[in-house]
Amino acid sequence: MKHANISLFVPHMGCPHQCSFCNQKTISGSIKQLTPEDVFDTLNEAERHNNNPLNTEIAFFGGSFTAIPRDYMVSLLETAKPFVDKGAFGGIRISTRPDAIDEDVLSILKKYSVTAVELGAQSTDEAVLKLNKRGHTRNDIFKASELVKNNGFSLGLQMMTGLLGDSFQKSLKTADDIVSIKPDTVRIYPTIVLEGTRLGELYKKGEYVPQTTEEAVRLCSILSEKFYKNNIKVIRLGLHSGGNVEEGYLAGPYHPAFGELCESDVYMNIAKEKLKEIKKGKVTIFVNPREISKMTGQKGSNKEKLLREGYEVSVKGDDSLNKYEMIIHER
Numbered sequence: 001m002k003h004a005n006i007s008l009f010v011p012h013m014g015c016p017h018q019c020s021f022c023n024q025k026t027i028s029g030s031i032k033q034l035t036p037e038d039v040f041d042t043l044n045e046a047e048r049h050n051n052n053p054l055n056t057e058i059a060f061f062g063g064s065f066t067a068i069p070r071d072y073m074v075s076l077l078e079t080a081k082p083f084v085d086k087g088a089f090g091g092i093r094i095s096t097r098p099d100a101i102d103e104d105v106l107s108i109l110k111k112y113s114v115t116a117v118e119l120g121a122q123s124t125d126e127a128v129l130k131l132n133k134r135g136h137t138r139n140d141i142f143k144a145s146e147l148v149k150n151n152g153f154s155l156g157l158q159m160m161t162g163l164l165g166d167s168f169q170k171s172l173k174t175a176d177d178i179v180s181i182k183p184d185t186v187r188i189y190p191t192i193v194l195e196g197t198r199l200g201e202l203y204k205k206g207e208y209v210p211q212t213t214e215e216a217v218r219l220c221s222i223l224s225e226k227f228y229k230n231n232i233k234v235i236r237l238g239l240h241s242g243g244n245v246e247e248g249y250l251a252g253p254y255h256p257a258f259g260e261l262c263e264s265d266v267y268m269n270i271a272k273e274k275l276k277e278i279k280k281g282k283v284t285i286f287v288n289p290r291e292i293s294k295m296t297g298q299k300g301s302n303k304e305k306l307l308r309e310g311y312e313v314s315v316k317g318d319d320s321l322n323k324y325e326m327i328i329h330e331r
Ligand code: SF4
Pocket: 012, 015, 016, 017, 018, 019, 022, 023, 024, 062, 063, 064, 097
């Protein structure tokens, strides 16, 4: 059954950091602080409509959950835990900074039924972390990941592409480092330039050039395939639509169907590789039935590209195939 999250956004207005891409300080006036009452009301409502309790998690997102004032953090968890205890939801996941993890905070999370911890790693390149004013080191990422895993939590890592000072090669190295850590899940976010951020200022002065959507799709599809081959689940590719992204958007590879574009790109490359051994003409490509639209591409774009290369493609489903597996028959 499909996994779902009940997302609760915890803004961190008192954050002492100033990450280059983050606009939480400048928009703090318009963000309402999440209260325990909000948590109760949201979960109470969600419980009534939830027919998939085991596969639904309560998710405290916002990036710095364990760095917010401790009493406040506990008050949110105290409200959420009874819902997990009575079986209304499968567990609680939180996202936080690598330097906001230690044995003490992990023991509190455990006590309150947290099952998964996601760390905003963003990059494992020391220079990129510094330039983007992340305020933590590469070593913090490795250390925190080990602590999270050793304490029995599911580990998620988040990485970004196209940061200030970043490059294709540096992103590949970050992905290799993440593979070596062996998290359970990964999220990949191409950097979007938002109004009210340091990146926004640099962009306006011409001192920062964001990735194009094509560059970001190419890179993220390579990263996604790498994680897939290493049995690491990619649970998000690109920012969610809505929220303050569209409002504060200045520049960068934002696309509401970014994940789908990347996965289509992966299929295109697998197909191209396999077609090298097949003579041009009519072919049928078989993929898992759930993946047909990705192989076909948005508005048939993959089929069109292959047609230009001499292959008239028909895409069909085959239940015996897993994601990214394909069989090609000449017709
Ligand atoms: S992204 Fe950076 S600046 Fe923004 S809240 Fe998180 S740690 Fe603070």
